[in-house]
Amino acid sequence: MDGGTIKYDSDDNYRLRIKDLPLETRPREKFIKYGARSVSNAELLAILIGSGTKKISAIDLANKILSDAGSLRELARKDLSDLKKYKGIGLKKAVVISAAFELSRRIQSESALEKPQIMSPEDVAKIFIPRLSDLKKEILIVILLNTANRILKDVVVSEGNLNSSIIHPREVFKPAIDELAASIILVHNHPSGNPEPSKMDIEVTKQIYQAGEILGIKLLDHIIIAGDKFKSLAQLGIIK
Numbered sequence: 001m002d003g004g005t006i007k008y009d010s011d012d013n014y015r016l017r018i019k020d021l022p023l024e025t026r027p028r029e030k031f032i033k034y035g036a037r038s039v040s041n042a043e044l045l046a047i048l049i050g051s052g053t054k055k056i057s058a059i060d061l062a063n064k065i066l067s068d069a070g071s072l073r074e075l076a077r078k079d080l081s082d083l084k085k086y087k088g089i090g091l092k093k094a095v096v097i098s099a100a101f102e103l104s105r106r107i108q109s110e111s112a113l114e115k116p117q118i119m120s121p122e123d124v125a126k127i128f129i130p131r132l133s134d135l136k137k138e139i140l141i142v143i144l145l146n147t148a149n150r151i152l153k154d155v156v157v158s159e160g161n162l163n164s165s166i167i168h169p170r171e172v173f174k175p176a177i178d179e180l181a182a183s184i185i186l187v188h189n190h191p192s193g194n195p196e197p198s199k200m201d202i203e204v205t206k207q208i209y210q211a212g213e214i215l216g217i218k219l220l221d222h223i224i225i226a227g228d229k230f231k232s233l234a235q236l237g238i239i240k
Contacts, residue, residue, distance in 0.1 A: 182218075
């Protein structure tokens with residue numbers, strides 16, 4: 001019922017459900033009437049969840065999920081299987097939540113790309129940490145640059161769970177040739193949280209560098225991102 005009436009379960013255990021709240025205090029209605037800043041993190045998550053279970057409201061469920069995760073940033077790291085562990089979160093709701101976080105990552109990345117001139121490894125990190133830091137799978141991206149070191153485009157050339165930095169030079173340089181890039185930068189994430197390059201990272205970097213010397217498209221750097229940390233293989237002296 002509307003108007004704030006509380007409904008009781010048959011076993012006398014009850015929780016206040018969204019539909020039992022006064023209309024003006026419901027997250028969706030608050031969002032519409034007062035704007036996004038009027039609702040809490042849990043209420044925003046509750047809007048995505050949509051409905052709870054017979055014994056727990058969407059807001060209570062959202063609060064539990066956020067409490068377990070510890071922060072929105074940690075929640076963004078959760079994959080579909082993590083989210084589906086909660087009673088009341090099926091595949092459909094898990095996808096909606098994950099999609100919302102992915103949109104946020106892409107917005108952050110696009111914002112950083114407003115001035116996409118690369119002058120240092122820090123410039124690369126600023127752009128790609130929001131995009132890669134929370135992912136649980138490895139992704140290797142090739143950044144294509146023009147002669148002024150401005151980004152023409154970035155291309156995902158490998159994606160997987162392990163050793164996705166292993167890539168053949170032709171897969172790296174095909175988009176570079178197609179876009180008439182003057183140089184490239186490799187960037188990929190380490191879901192382990194350790195930004196140190198592996199032996200395979202170093203070997204692949206050297207192979208790509210040598211191929212670029214032959215093709216006349218220089219590899220400027222290979223950036224490894226791990227959470228909010230990063231390592232530049234050029235700064236480590238692996239790329240001369």
